[in-house]
Amino acid sequence: xxxxxxxxxxxxxxxxxxxxxxxxxxxxxxxxxxxxxxxxxxxxxxxxxxxxxxxxxxxxxxxxxxxxxxxxxxxxxxxxxxxxxxxxxxxxxxxxxxxxxxxxxxxxxxxxxxxxxxxxxxxxxxxxxxxxxxxxxxxxxxxxxxxxxxxxxxxxxxxxxxxxxxxxxxxxxxxxxxxxxxxxxxxxxxxxxxxxxxxxxxxxxxxxxxxxxxxxxxxxxxxxxxxxxxxxxxxxxxxxxxxxxxxxxxxxxxxxxxxxxxxxxxxxxx
Amino acid sequence: xxxxxxxxxxxxxxxxxxxxxxxxxxxxxxxxxxxxxxxxxxxxxxxxxxxxxxxxxxxxxxxxxxxxxxxxxxxxxxxxxxxxxxxxxxxxxxxxxxxxxxxxxxxxxxxxxxxxxxxxxxxxxxxxxxxxxxxxxxxxxxxxxxxxxxxxxxxxxxxxxxxxxxxxxxxxxxxxxxxxxxxxxxxxxxxxxxxxxxxxxxxxxxxxxxxxxxxxxxxxxxxxxxxxxxxxxxxxxxxxxxxxxxxxxxxxxxxxxxxx
Amino acid sequence: xxxxxxxxxxxxxxxxxxxxxxxxxxxxxxxxxxxxxxxxxxxxxxxxxxxxxxxxxxxxxxxxxxxxxxxxxxxxxxxxxxxxxxxxxxxxxxxxxxxxxxxxx
Numbered sequence: 001x002x003x004x005x006x007x008x009x010x011x012x013x014x015x016x017x018x019x020x021x022x023x024x025x026x027x028x029x030x031x032x033x034x035x036x037x038x039x040x041x042x043x044x045x046x047x048x049x050x051x052x053x054x055x056x057x058x059x060x061x062x063x064x065x066x067x068x069x070x071x072x073x074x075x076x077x078x079x080x081x082x083x084x085x086x087x088x089x090x091x092x093x094x095x096x097x098x099x100x101x102x103x104x105x106x107x108x109x110x111x112x113x114x115x116x117x118x119x120x121x122x123x124x125x126x127x128x129x130x131x132x133x134x135x136x137x138x139x140x141x142x143x144x145x146x147x148x149x150x151x152x153x154x155x156x157x158x159x160x161x162x163x164x165x166x167x168x169x170x171x172x173x174x175x176x177x178x179x180x181x182x183x184x185x186x187x188x189x190x191x192x193x194x195x196x197x198x199x200x201x202x203x204x205x206x207x208x209x210x211x212x213x214x215x216x217x218x219x220x221x222x223x224x225x226x227x228x229x230x231x232x233x234x235x236x237x238x239x240x241x242x243x244x245x246x247x248x249x250x251x252x253x254x255x256x257x258x259x260x261x262x263x264x265x266x267x268x269x270x
Numbered sequence: 271x272x273x274x275x276x277x278x279x280x281x282x283x284x285x286x287x288x289x290x291x292x293x294x295x296x297x298x299x300x301x302x303x304x305x306x307x308x309x310x311x312x313x314x315x316x317x318x319x320x321x322x323x324x325x326x327x328x329x330x331x332x333x334x335x336x337x338x339x340x341x342x343x344x345x346x347x348x349x350x351x352x353x354x355x356x357x358x359x360x361x362x363x364x365x366x367x368x369x370x371x372x373x374x375x376x377x378x379x380x381x382x383x384x385x386x387x388x389x390x391x392x393x394x395x396x397x398x399x400x401x402x403x404x405x406x407x408x409x410x411x412x413x414x415x416x417x418x419x420x421x422x423x424x425x426x427x428x429x430x431x432x433x434x435x436x437x438x439x440x441x442x443x444x445x446x447x448x449x450x451x452x453x454x455x456x457x458x459x460x461x462x463x464x465x466x467x468x469x470x471x472x473x474x475x476x477x478x479x480x481x482x483x484x485x486x487x488x489x490x491x492x493x494x495x496x497x498x499x500x501x502x503x504x505x506x507x508x509x510x511x512x513x514x515x516x517x518x519x520x521x522x523x524x525x526x527x528x529x530x
Numbered sequence: 531x532x533x534x535x536x537x538x539x540x541x542x543x544x545x546x547x548x549x550x551x552x553x554x555x556x557x558x559x560x561x562x563x564x565x566x567x568x569x570x571x572x573x574x575x576x577x578x579x580x581x582x583x584x585x586x587x588x589x590x591x592x593x594x595x596x597x598x599x600x601x602x603x604x605x606x607x608x609x610x611x612x613x614x615x616x617x618x619x620x621x622x623x624x625x626x627x628x629x630x631x632x633x634x635x
Contacts, residue, residue, distance in 0.1 A: 043428055054445075055485045055495040070353060079498065091446045092430035147574050154578050184567040191571050195578065 003034075003111040006118050006240070007136035008172075009160075011152030013123030015144045016174040019210060020233070021120040022050040024140075026219040027237035029084035033115040036075065038087045038106070040132040041122035042097055045089035052079060052217025053086055061106070062090035062097045071109055080222065085114075095127045100134035107135025116240075125159060133160070139169035140201055145176055145187040154196055170201035172236065177206045178250035189247070202236035204229050205250050278307055278338070279365070283314025288322045295326065299333050308338040312365045315343045323350040341365040357491055360471045416453040425449070425463065445485060454478070460511075464488070476517035482525050487516050494523040579616060590614065597627065606632045 008021045021037060029035040039047035042062065048054040059074040064087075071087075078084035087106070090097060110117045121132030133139065139160050143153035153171070160166045173192055180186035187195075189203055207229035213220040220230045221237075228250065235245045280298060285291035291313070311326075318326070330337060339357045341364065342348055351358045359365075417435035427446025431437055436453035447463035449455050455467045457479035466488035468475025473490045487494045494516075513528040594614045601607055613628040 052498065055498070058486070058493060070355070073355060091428055092448050147570050147577075150574055151577055151581065154581060158582065181567075184565045187567055187570055191567065195571065195574055 001112065001115070003114045004116055004138060005107045005111060005136045006116065006138045006140060007121055007133050008118060008140045008142060009121035009129060009132060009156055010123065010142040010149070011125060011129075011156040012143070012149045015142050015149050016204070016210075017123070017142050018046050018050055018120050019214070020140070020142050020172055020174065020204070020236075021047060021118050022219045023221045023230075023233040024237055024240070025084060025116070025118045026051075026078075026081065027221045027234045028116050028118075028240065029078070029081045030221065031237065031241065032083065033241070034083045034113065035116045035118065036085050036087060036110045036114040038110075038117065038119045039089040040098070040103070040119055040128060042089040042128070043091065043094045044122065045091050047120050048076075048086060048088050049217060050214055050219065051086055053088075054217070057088045060088045060090040062093050064106070065098050065102050071106070095122070095131065098131055100130050103131045104135035125155065129156075129159075133163060133166065137165055137167050139166050140172050141169055141198065142172045142174055143192065143196075144174050145181070145192055150187070150192055150195060157196060157198060169198065171196060171198040172202050172204065173200065174204045175206045176203055176250070200247070201239055202232060203247055203250075204232045204236075205248075278309045279312070280309050281312045281365075283312045283316070283341075283362070285314075285316055288316070288318055291316060291318070291322070292325060292329070295329055299329070299335075307334075308336050310339050310365060311337050311341065312362065313340065313342040313344070313347055314362065316347060317344045318342075318347045318350055320350045320353055323347070323354045323356070327354055327356070358471075359473075359491065361473065364473065418453070419451075424459065427463075443479075443484075451475075465516075473518050476515055478513065478515045478528070480511040480513050482514045482516055487523050487525075489516065489518050489523055492518060492521070492523055576616070583616075585616070590616075598629075601629060605634050608632055 008017050008024070010017050018039075018041075025035045025037045037047060037051070038061065039045050040061070041047070048057055053076050056076050059069040061074065063069050064071055064074045074087055075085040076088060078086070087110075107117055107119070117135075119132050119136055122128035141153050141156055141160070143149045157169065160169045171193065173189055176189070177186055181188040189200065193200055205228045207220070207227055209220050209223065209225075209227040210229055213223065219233075220227060221233050223230055228248070232248055235248060238245045280295075282291050282294055285294050309330075327337065337356050339359055340347075340351045341359050341362050342351065343360050343362060348358050348360065417433075418438060419431070419433045419435060420438045420440075421431065422440045424441035425431065425439065425443045425447035427444055430448040430450070431439070432448075432450045434452045436456070437449055437451040438456045438458070439449070440458045442459035443449060443457055443461045443463045443465070445462045448466075449457075449461075449463070450466045450469055452468065452470045452472065452475075454475050455465050455477045457465075457477075459479065460481040461477070461479045461484045463484060464486045465477050465484055467477050468490045469488075471490050473492075475489055477484075477487060477489065483496075485496050514525050515528050516523055516525045518524075594612065597614065598607065598609055598612055602609075608630040611628075611630045613626075615626055616624070
């Protein structure tokens, strides 16, 4: 078996790389795929917190690289889903503790056993980023509809294009506020894809539930209440698996009622 | 005299080569019924490679036996065993001290009679030997007085103290920080990070703090983690703490309050 | 004088090639404060133009110096008042040079 290695990156910090990694990974594993998450943010790790696995980490990626443990000893199993594992970053070291070569060796190893290897990249374009992309063949560029985030995403896309190993990259537009887009106070989906001329893998609306889920150490896709962000992340996972899922409509209830009307009217018309 | 003394132990420390060890192992398995047991294996100072450890593990597993703890003083064997995911200790005296208990138990549980006298004799002799050895190693331990590192600073995320000896910290250890010591760890503050005491296999090492709120505690090769949904009250600096001590009791790390 | 124009044209053409960016502003810029999205889009496009061209301020300065040297061979110009910038104007990106000529040589 050869799995797919997907790096989640952004350039700018705080746009939701780690949140997206946790949710996409969890959503993929819930559909039955075997998924390994790798945190490459050595020294500033956070993926473990979002997954609620911070108290289970015994060995980290650095311990493996430096020969203190075997790879499967360093893989922390998820609390709920046995298909999902985390390879955590070390907190007390820095990015130079792992080289791009070692990183691609790890990805090669994990590819044999997992359907998806999702690599959470640190912010920036320095060694941490170079490590994160080293083993990947696909990339998800996370951005928000803010100038600074889009600019940094553009820079990252330029760097990804220069890498032969990256065969495809897609954009994940995060933290969209539909109300602000409607009043022309925030760039919309089309504006951003236009400027960056990149294909979209998904749009995630701003959702307070994300903060709650981080507090609990439980990715939002595990919630049963089907919040918008949760549905949106599940859709991203389905698109990654090749399904053709239309973009979610974030518009208000009025439109939602209209849609129902349309459903009822449609058969009569046709 | 048999190679093994009690039912959940296997002493291979007298074997001088790997081949000899594997042959002895087969012999023991042939003569004894270890079925479905977790056993403690003593390899003494025998040096083994990854492949040897793997063979050892596989042979035992084929007889439905798993290794509980592996005792060895050889660094290479330790490394190989750790690589195979085994629990390792270099404190051979622990093996022998468990030995004692089990022997006593065995002697007690066997009523008078039969032709056990000879074996009881040899058991007693062995018991004496074991006690001697324990005393000797205790002396050795006392000879090796550990140094102590004194730090007057709060440890923050990403900071790590790694010391061959005891560590004293006047301040807190924040989440994401790490203290690793071959001896004891004493924190005059709250531990919220990771603390690993007795890293070279010292089961007697312990961790003391004004409040232990650590995400993970490790002593020797054992580790304990914070419960997933612990309803620990938010720590308030002004409230008075009861100092706590974590130490190993019956193969587990237990936190005891130190209130007189 | 014609020669200078040719030279400038040549430079503009080559720098446009460097700036191989999709140049279409959504709307003619209306100075409307309430519509912050459009101002963000337009500013962003300009910034990305610079970013993608790899035309660092240093390179721009170098280009400026060379340009001035060439022009100075034919006319006397005020080097300090010279201004050369990438600007977004009328749905296109232009290299705008403002070169005050003191007198012909």
